[in-house]
Amino acid sequence: MINEKIKNIIIESRDIAAEKKLQASFLLHYENSHLMRIGNNSVSLSTSEELFRLDIVVTIGSKQGSHTQLGDISSIDQILRSLEIAEEKAKVANDKDYTPIEDIVDEEVKEESQYDSDFEKLSPSFKAQAYAEIFNQVGDKYNYSGSWSSGYTEQFIATTNNRNTAYHKGTDQLFSIVLKHPEKHWEITSSQTGWRKDDFSVESVIKQLKEYVEYYENLQPVKIEPNKYTVVLGPQAIAEVIEMAIYTGFWGRIYEEKQGWTSNNKFGDKILGENISICDDPANDNTFKFKFDLSGQSRIKRMLVENGIFKGLMYDPSTAAKFNKQKTGHNIRSSSISVKCGDGEECPLEAVKSLGDVLYIPALHYINLPNISKGIFTGSSRFNALYVKDGKVVGPIYSSRITDTFQNVFGDVAKISKADISVNLSNTYGRRAPVASSVPKYMVCRGVKITDSADSF
Amino acid sequence: MNVDTALKNSIKKNINDLMDSSADYVDVRYLLNDDSESIMLYNGNLESNDTTFESGLGVRVLYKGTWGFAATSNLNSIENCFQQAFHNAKTAASLVKVPLSMGKKEPHISNFKSPVKIDPFTVPLSEKLAFLNKIDEQLKEEWILQRIVRADFQKKISLFLNSEGTEVERELYNVFASINIMALDNEGQMQNRTHDLFTTGNGTRGWEMLIDPDLFSGNIERIKSELKELTKADSLEYGKRTVILLPTQAWLQVHETIGHPLELDRILGYELSYAGGSFVDLDSFGKLQYGSKKLNVSAYGSIENSPGSFGYDDEGSPERDYMLIKDGILVNALTSRAMINEANQKAGKQIFKESGGAARATAFYRAPIDRMTNVNILPGSDGTLEDIIAGTEDGIIVDYPNSWSIGSNREHFHFGCEIAWEVKKGKITRVLKNPTYQGHTIEFYNSLSAVGDRSTWQVGQVDNCGKGEPNQVMQLGHGVPVVKFDNVITGERK
Numbered sequence: 028m029i030n031e032k033i034k035n036i037i038i039e040s041r042d043i044a045a046e047k048k049l050q051a052s053f054l055l056h057y058e059n060s061h062l063m064r065i066g067n068n069s070v071s072l073s074t075s076e077e078l079f080r081l082d083i084v085v086t087i088g089s090k091q092g093s094h095t096q097l098g099d100i101s102s103i104d105q106i107l108r109s110l111e112i113a114e115e116k117a118k119v120a121n122d123k124d125y126t127p128i129e130d131i132v133d134e135e136v137k138e139e140s141q142y143d144s145d146f147e148k149l150s151p152s153f154k155a156q157a158y159a160e161i162f163n164q165v166g167d168k169y170n171y172s173g174s175w176s177s178g179y180t181e182q183f184i185a186t187t188n189n190r191n192t193a194y195h196k197g198t199d200q201l202f203s204i205v206l207k208h209p210e211k212h213w214e215i216t217s218s219q220t221g222w223r224k225d226d227f228s229v230e231s232v233i234k235q236l237k238e239y240v241e242y243y244e245n246l247q248p249v250k251i252e253p254n255k256y257t258v259v260l261g262p263q264a265i266a267e268v269i270e271m272a273i274y275t276g277f278w279g280r281i282y283e284e285k286q287g288w289t290s291n292n293k294f295g296d297k298i299l300g301e302n303i304s305i306c307d308d309p310a311n312d313n314t315f316k317f318k319f320d321l322s323g324q325s326r327i328k329r330m331l332v333e334n335g336i337f338k339g340l341m342y343d344p345s346t347a348a349k350f351n352k353q354k355t356g357h358n359i360r361s362s363s364i365s366v367k368c369g370d371g372e373e374c375p376l377e378a379v380k381s382l383g384d385v386l387y388i389p390a391l392h393y394i395n396l397p398n399i400s401k402g403i404f405t406g407s408s409r410f411n412a413l414y415v416k417d418g419k420v421v422g423p424i425y426s427s428r429i430t431d432t433f434q435n436v437f438g439d440v441a442k443i444s445k446a447d448i449s450v451n452l453s454n455t456y457g458r459r460a461p462v463a464s465s466v467p468k469y470m471v472c473r474g475v476k477i478t479d480s481a482d483s484f
Numbered sequence: 485m486n487v488d489t490a491l492k493n494s495i496k497k498n499i500n501d502l503m504d505s506s507a508d509y510v511d512v513r514y515l516l517n518d519d520s521e522s523i524m525l526y527n528g529n530l531e532s533n534d535t536t537f538e539s540g541l542g543v544r545v546l547y548k549g550t551w552g553f554a555a556t557s558n559l560n561s562i563e564n565c566f567q568q569a570f571h572n573a574k575t576a577a578s579l580v581k582v583p584l585s586m587g588k589k590e591p592h593i594s595n596f597k598s599p600v601k602i603d604p605f606t607v608p609l610s611e612k613l614a615f616l617n618k619i620d621e622q623l624k625e626e627w628i629l630q631r632i633v634r635a636d637f638q639k640k641i642s643l644f645l646n647s648e649g650t651e652v653e654r655e656l657y658n659v660f661a662s663i664n665i666m667a668l669d670n671e672g673q674m675q676n677r678t679h680d681l682f683t684t685g686n687g688t689r690g691w692e693m694l695i696d697p698d699l700f701s702g703n704i705e706r707i708k709s710e711l712k713e714l715t716k717a718d719s720l721e722y723g724k725r726t727v728i729l730l731p732t733q734a735w736l737q738v739h740e741t742i743g744h745p746l747e748l749d750r751i752l753g754y755e756l757s758y759a760g761g762s763f764v765d766l767d768s769f770g771k772l773q774y775g776s777k778k779l780n781v782s783a784y785g786s787i788e789n790s791p792g793s794f795g796y797d798d799e800g801s802p803e804r805d806y807m808l809i810k811d812g813i814l815v816n817a818l819t820s821r822a823m824i825n826e827a828n829q830k831a832g833k834q835i836f837k838e839s840g841g842a843a844r845a846t847a848f849y850r851a852p853i854d855r856m857t858n859v860n861i862l863p864g865s866d867g868t869l870e871d872i873i874a875g876t877e878d879g880i881i882v883d884y885p886n887s888w889s890i891g892s893n894r895e896h897f898h899f900g901c902e903i904a905w906e907v908k909k910g911k912i913t914r915v916l917k918n919p920t921y922q923g924h925t926i927e928f929y930n931s932l933s934a935v936g937d938r939s940t941w942q943v944g945q946v947d948n949c950g951k952g953e954p955n956q957v958m959q960l961g962h963g964v965p966v967v968k969f970d971n972v973i974t975g976e977r978k
């Protein structure tokens with residue numbers, strides 16, 4: 028962990044850099060991660076890591092260089108060596124055609140609001156026992172796989188521009204399980220996320236799997252022909268499609284460079300349906316909250332779309348400097364995207380009782396963007412996808428592809444659930460960086476294009 | 485390689501101690517250096533000027549049929565790391581229905597070094613920037629709105645040791661680079677053209693590869709003129725037609741719909757909770773008509789110069805050259821030691837004779853999983869690109885992926901590309917923008933109607949294949965020729 032001794036080593040290094048009149052920022056990242064993988068009803072891997080990564084950025088006028096060192100922080104000499112590498116790179120660098128905005132920690136901050144000291148109890152044996160209980164309760168004639176990632180991260184930032192430091196400590200977990208029928212090959216899934224140990228409940232996993240097993244065991248699969256459908260998107264699908272829409276529509280750089288689907292719009296234009304509001308809200312407890320970004324800037328709530336109207340963009344420091352805008356606290360790995368709820372019933376089946384034939388697609392696999400300018404995305408259904416008629420489940424659907432635009436899918440939303448849910452969007456490439464969005468449990472979208480379907484799940 | 489003798493002895497002692505404590509098997513990957521450098525010019529601004537240095541040790545312990553893994557960058561207390569890995573395996577062993585087994589292998593002492601003339605980490609940054617700045621200068625035009633020139637260098641020096649007594653020293657080098665330019669078309673949409681550094685399969689893979697104009701900078705004028713044409717082009721209309729994939733598109737098609745579905749851990753269901761499964765099952769080998777008779781696919785392919793050529797995998801097995809698909813029939817998979825044992829046991833017969841040498845780990849803090857090495861379509865007998873165009877009645881040639889979305893069992897796919905050329909009655913008639921095509925894997929490969937000769941074949945370098953939990957990014961290669969498929973759905977329905 029990042030103890031006082033390590034913090035002091037960083038602060039001392041910063042002071043040495045400041046004395047040398049260097050402009051430097053130090054970001055120390057610590058993780059203590061555990062991941063258990065399940066394959067073929069067994070634990071296939073139980074892995075743990077404890078790693079420190081120190082990023083140093085040196086700015087000389089409009090030149091910059093950076094260096095990352097992975098390794099323990101035990102002496103100041105190691106850090107000064109990394110500083111030297113970054114400095115050498117900055118000296119040789121090209122001049123930029125803009126002046127970079129200097130990193131500065133806005134205020135002294137210590138953030139520990141999403142840290143659970145009970146988290147250590149989420150041990151490998153606790154995880155193995157929970158999986159065993161699920162296999163027993165739901166039935167071990169099925170094939171199970173899954174993963175359960177949990178971890179503890181700390182970040183510590185200091186820059187030569189003032190004496191403030193910013194510190195963040197948090198815990199996070201993501202549980203998932205996939206149940207597959209060994210002969211019929213259908214798959215259902217359940218996942219849970221949160222920062223508390225008690226955010227995981229084995230009972231609710233078992234309940235959800237059993238509910239879907241009922242549908243898949245007893246109802247005939249349905250192949251969907253390409254056409255326009257009313258589609259009920261579930262939380263994972265909403266979170267991932269919105270994440271893509273934000274990346275390509277609300278990042279300052281993409282917008283300024285006219286690459287995105289909002290690039291021909293200006294603030295005040297209606298770009299989505301009037302019941303759609305999206306913001307980045309670092310105070311939303313459904314997300315992993317960060318009060319400051321990696322440049323040290325304090326983060327505050329920022330509206331992106333309000334009642335369908337284009338309201339705001341997100342600028343990282345280099346884009347802000349290049350295009351002469353204010354930076355907005357978006358030099359980040361973890362945003363807090365929050366989508367506003369509506370007044371729809373608790374249960375999505377209840378919500379579509381009067382809507383005739385609808386497809387319930389809770390998650391989309393492998394979403395990508397064939398045309399960013401037009402806002403086109405594509406992805407296919409996988410787990411837990413159902414064909415529903417007048418609020419009754421007709422059967423599970425075979426893998427079906429949606430290829431449509433953000434503007435169309437979120438342009439005519441008939442109903443939005445009143446309840447929200449946290450969807451974990453973290454990956455574990457590189458360093459641990461928990462990300463979650465807060466989204467409605469469902470959205471009923473009219474006229475969504477299904478463009479292909481398979482004859483299998 | 486300069487491995488501290490005391491450290492090496494300490495690693496061996498810890499391996500022996502765990503074996504004495506009744507571990508089934510232990511292996512260790514010690515990365516002395518895992519260095520990477522990333523340089524990116526974005527409209528001439530040096531937006532990435534970064535190095536990352538990593539070093540440490542990862543321990544994997546098999547105990548009662550399950551893996552425990554732990555890693556540390558603190559080489560003063562490696563014993564804790566061994567104990568942590570063992571502890572992880574022991575707690576995991578409480579839930580084992582299908583025990584994993586590594587089988588037995590004779591020990592060997594081996595080494596491998598990527599063929600390199602100039603270690604890119606010895607080239608001064610100023611020289612690297614001068615080279616990339618010159619390329620950026622050549623890209624500048626009023627109508628080109630974005631210019632992105634990047635180069636990434638990697639060097640990994642590693643020692644592998646296992647409880648069977650095998651020792652492998654490796655020194656791997658990679659150079660990846662790309663040029664990407666963008667311009668607005670006549671409808672206000674951003675169009676892209678990209679060129680990636682590729683290899684011919686031969687030669688060396690150091691700094692010298694990047695400065696070879698045939699492989700990299702010599703493509704600047706071509707992509708500029710193609711981008712210019714895209715800004716005036718019509719969009720591809722929806723319809724069924726022949727599709728000719730250039731190698732710089734074909735490699736991703738192969739990657740997503742042959743490579744990934746043939747990873748044996750994926751076939752056995754170990755990737756379901758993240759990457760997905762495979763439509764291939766153990767009954768498919770020796771039987772499944774994966775594609776037409778023209779489809780011949782190899783693993784590794786004895787390619788001298790590729791990110792997927794690494795000598796020995798992260799279990800110490802030699803990388804092997806073998807066929808995955810022969811005359812259209814599926815015959816083998818991408819395999820590692822434990823996975824072939826499990827598959828053979830499950831199938832009740834020996835489908836897989838030995839490990840394909842495809843167990844790979846991206847860093848010292850990740851455990852190896854089944855990965856692609858080089859997955860290659862062998863050159864065919866249908867001549868040059870010009871010959872293939874001449875034999876096409878109504879189709880498009882497509883190049884360079886800008887979008888790829890694949891079904892969870894790799895049974896269907898949708899690709900978007902940067903550019904298409906319309907082909908009518910054996911001739912290229914015009915450029916078309918926003919091309920997409922989609923299909924179902926088996927039907928698609930069975931419509932393979934022409935495979936280009938050696939003149940059309942090149943190796944695509946992949947630096948960002950993602951898989952596994954915890955996630956791992958891997959580098960690999962695809963040697964592919966020009967390939968032609970009939971009756972493919974192209975464009976989007978209105």
Ligand SMILES: [Zn+2]
Binds near residue numbers: 739744949
């Ligand atoms: Zn891949």
